[in-house]
Amino acid sequence: MKTLAVVVTTPPYSHLTITALNYVEAALQAEVEVIGVFFYQDGVMHANQNISIASDEYQAIQHWQRLHQNYQLPLHICITAAEKRGIVCDALDNEKVNQAFTVSGLGELVELTTKASRLVQF
Numbered sequence: 001m002k003t004l005a006v007v008v009t010t011p012p013y014s015h016l017t018i019t020a021l022n023y024v025e026a027a028l029q030a031e032v033e034v035i036g037v038f039f040y041q042d043g044v045m046h047a048n049q050n051i052s053i054a055s056d057e058y059q060a061i062q063h064w065q066r067l068h069q070n071y072q073l074p075l076h077i078c079i080t081a082a083e084k085r086g087i088v089c090d091a092l093d094n095e096k097v098n099q100a101f102t103v104s105g106l107g108e109l110v111e112l113t114t115k116a117s118r119l120v121q122f
Contacts (some may be wrong), residue, residue, distance in 0.1 A: 003033045005116035007109065008043035012053060012060040017046075020122035021063050028071050035116055036074040037064075038109045039101070044082040047075070047101035061098065068100040076104040076112075 004027055010016040027034055039046050046061055053059060067073045077097065082088040087096050088103055097103060113119055 002118065003035050003116045005035050005112035005119045006037045007119065007121040008037060008039045008046065009041040010122055011042040011045045012051065013057060014042075016122045017060045018058055021060060021067070023120065023122070024073070025067060028067065028073070034071070034073060036076055036108075036112045038104070038112055039075070039077045040081055040109065041078075042085075044077045044085055044087055047077045047082065047098050048085075048087050049096050049098050065098070065100045075101045076108050077101050078109070079103050079105055 006020065006024055008017065008020050010020070024034055024037065045051060046064055051061065053061070064075060068075050077087075079088055082097070082103065
């Protein structure tokens with residue numbers, strides 16, 4: 001079976017984020033095993049519990065949450081990138097991180113990369 005890992009480096013208000021969401025959802029609907037999405041660089045902003053996107057703009061964070069709930073899609077954020085952007089205070093206090101996301105290190109990205117038959121970055 002084909003396996004797919006995805007790396008998202010774009011913020012939630014980027015048009016590439018919409019492309020990433022459409023790509024992941026199409027893969028899931030085609031029964032491709034998506035083993036995880038890793039949010040890195042500005043991509044960690046998707047997990048920010050305190051971010052506010054205008055109601056007339058695309059609500060990417062809600063779509064990631066829906067994919068997580070409907071498909072049990074693992075969503076990982078890089079702890080270092082998150083800390084640089086003020087999202088994670090420390091490993092024990094994750095009040096700023098949306099519950100659909102798991103705080104991870106780059107080791108998780110390496111693991112996703114080695115397990116996946118394909119890796120796509122947005």
